[in-house]
């Protein structure tokens with residue numbers, strides 16, 4: 723007679739759920755540097771044969787492998803913080819000019835996070851859910867490089883991209 727244990731569907735489902743909750747989504751993003759214009763931008767589009775900048779100069783490229791899900795988790799967290807600040811800021815009616823300037827800055831940050839999120843999803847080619855846990859308990863798992871004054875997390879990928887290019891000159895050193 724077989725001595726194999728009966729399959730517990732409940733255990734199986736729990737294991738699958740746990741695996742799904744922890745699953746990595748490896749992908750690549752690329753930093754692009756135009757040595758002539760000194761511009762830096764990122765893309766999800768890999769181009770093995772290189773590409774030209776709009777000025778006609780060959781672009782320097784640095785491919786970076788990352789956990790897209792970790793980046794998305796960070797971006798979603800940042801968006802939540804920005805939303806909170808926008809809401810809070812709309813309550814400050816007394817200092818209108820400061821409030822307006824801050825509003826514009828927050829809206830720009832929101833646009834930049836949203837654009838990054840879109841690029842990550844394009845790199846993944848599918849919907850990637852953020853890790854289900856609270857950010858505090860994920861801190862060892864996420865590539866957190868820095869946190870700015872507003873409390874936004876800067877991931878390894880987006881931290882000082884100019885350091886990836888030896889020839890990069892900051893606009894102030896020109």
Ligand SMILES: [Zn+2]
Pocket residue numbers: 756757758759760775776777778779
């Ligand atoms: Zn250029």
